Amino acid sequence: MLEVSGLRAGYGATEVLRGLDLCVQPGEIVAVLGANGVGKTTLNKVLSGVVSARTGTIRFDGQAITNASASAIVEAGLIHVPEGRKIFPNLSVRENLVLGSYRRGRARRAQNIERVFSTFPRLRERAAQAAGTLSGGEQQMLAIGRGLMAEPRLLILDEPSLGLSPLLVEEMFTLVRTLNQEGLPIMLVEQNVVQSLDLATRAYILENGTVALEGEAATLAADPALRRTYLGL
Incomplete structure (x- = not known):
């Protein structure tokens, strides 16, 4: 690869x-x-x-x-989840995930969001919450979920x-x-x-x-x- x-x-x-x-x-x-x-x-x-x-x-x-x-x-x-998470703190969890499919995976965005929420149930619970208010662990889940949105x-x-x-x-x-x-x-x-x-x-x-x-x-x-x-x- x-x-x-x-x-x-x-x-x-x-x-x-x-x-x-x-x-x-x-x-x-x-x-x-x-x-x-x-x-x-x-x-x-x-x-x-x-x-x-x-x-x-x-x-x-x-x-x-x-x-x-x-x-x-x-x-x-080839998708990179960077050190330090680098989420967008003022955007919601869902908006961060949507941005993950900006260049790749856009056609299956809805299915991929559902997959991420199935993988990380806590993100589903916080979908409308500002990403900067999440705990460190939840932010790391979001960073990985955003990477998965691009169908790596x-x-x-x-x-x-x-x-x-x-x-x-x-x-x-x-x-x-x-x-x-x-x-x-x-x-x-x-x-x-x-x-x-x-x-x-x-x-x-x-x-x-x-x-x-x-x-x-x-x-x-x-x-x-x-x-x-x-x-x-």
Whole structure:
């Protein structure tokens, strides 16, 4: 579904991604792990067309999207749920969801809203409520629901557990597993190492803008030297 090769990107004179390679196959959950500042969010922004790649290639479902616009990438079905939720606080829950189908999924908007409400019953209860008045967990549900409105072919989730209570983190990871079991490939970008490795098929560990380690998630999780050196466990 997604192939990234030799990707370099940054801001001004600062290079953040330094020749990064990764891929996501159909049906997988791929975890991209690392501490703050290693390039995870920059990677997501480049994949979404918000930040330009300096060199390297990005292919989505066989098509080159390295220099594609953000709107074209959304229309292709590569959907990014950003870190920090980035909901529209003064709009209602329903209005936020409607905006999720602005570029893609418009023809089935009503059915998709119903699907989101079935997945997140609390959003149905708060459909007319201003999104900024929701709890942190409810806002994360809304951000993911808005992403689902675009009928993603690959969903990038950037730190979905950030700022949530342990119980809500567990709910969020259960949701990710359910979406994947329904056939949606997911790239999970997280600092929550233990649960991400438990959930994922494969994992990449970033360090200084490149891939320091990669492999089957279960193998990485079980290796004590790798846990100690790269994951701080």
